[in-house]
Amino acid sequence: MDLRKLRYFVAIVDAGSLSKASERLHIAQPSLSQQLAAMEADLGLALLLRNSQGIAPTEAGNTLYRGARQLLRQFDQLRAEVTSSVGDEVGRVTIGLPTSVAALLAAPLVRAVRQRHPGIHLHVVESMSRSLDEQLASGRLDFAVLFRDAESRGIAAFPLLRDALAFYSKRGSAAASAVTSIRQLDGVPLVLPGPGNGLRQLLERAFARAGASLNAVADVDSLPALMELASGGEVGTVLSRGLTGLAGAHGLQHFAMLDPDMHRTVSLCWTTSAVGSSAIDAVRHLVVEHCRSLRLEGGWDGALEIPPGLSAV
Numbered sequence: 001m002d003l004r005k006l007r008y009f010v011a012i013v014d015a016g017s018l019s020k021a022s023e024r025l026h027i028a029q030p031s032l033s034q035q036l037a038a039m040e041a042d043l044g045l046a047l048l049l050r051n052s053q054g055i056a057p058t059e060a061g062n063t064l065y066r067g068a069r070q071l072l073r074q075f076d077q078l079r080a081e082v083t084s085s086v087g088d089e090v091g092r093v094t095i096g097l098p099t100s101v102a103a104l105l106a107a108p109l110v111r112a113v114r115q116r117h118p119g120i121h122l123h124v125v126e127s128m129s130r131s132l133d134e135q136l137a138s139g140r141l142d143f144a145v146l147f148r149d150a151e152s153r154g155i156a157a158f159p160l161l162r163d164a165l166a167f168y169s170k171r172g173s174a175a176a177s178a179v180t181s182i183r184q185l186d187g188v189p190l191v192l193p194g195p196g197n198g199l200r201q202l203l204e205r206a207f208a209r210a211g212a213s214l215n216a217v218a219d220v221d222s223l224p225a226l227m228e229l230a231s232g233g234e235v236g237t238v239l240s241r242g243l244t245g246l247a248g249a250h251g252l253q254h255f256a257m258l259d260p261d262m263h264r265t266v267s268l269c270w271t272t273s274a275v276g277s278s279a280i281d282a283v284r285h286l287v288v289e290h291c292r293s294l295r296l297e298g299g300w301d302g303a304l305e306i307p308p309g310l311s312a313v
Contacts, residue, residue: 001043013048016054045060046058099223102124113283117286139271160266163266164240167238168238169237172233180258182210227247240264
């Protein structure tokens, strides 16, 4: 194996098919297939499984994929540091942000990286939390901001913020009553993220404890769509209180969920096996800095608290 073949293999797994990978790499598919076959012959193992939907890595392929991504990232970082004349942190940093966090953090973070660390190429991946969990575990992200309050196997979590939740409804609509408790949402038609989403699971547990009926009329894994649907006046939704400014632009009003106190912990997360770099550390510090600014400036409606000592991350 060499770096070129490793890049090919990573590209194939990322693309999910040989044809898509060949297009992205600008390499003829037969040639790419030969490179893959040579790798499998060299290792004496099958690295990919073919099915009707494309290809997926075997257990051995997953191990190679994770290691290859780390090795390639290290090599690219070393090359950037050697050849750069910027005199600052250099390299590519990939960060994952949940949609509700990206709405407030992505733009200022990109601007800050460009201004203060022009040698860093920032890649922001915005997605639902479940997808970010998977991408972090597979090594596709250097780190992520996730809704979790504890570490898990192979994933470190540094508590960052306390994100309070609120009920959103259209101003002047039938659903626009002062809802401050789960019991008041008994049977109220809601649009929410799908059952696998962390927010949805949190609400399902809260409704069950309160003995209330959760009436989710649609599962929508899209923040813009949730707000658009709620702005129609026929349904409401439950989202972060930090989105009040964005929601207001959609004609929505919010009511804090106080009974019980509904909130999620927002944490910086990374894999314990990940290889760090000065560029990754620089971006992590900027995330901390801008989260603090959002809280102090009221961008999250004062609903967030940063634990003491966070700047030491």
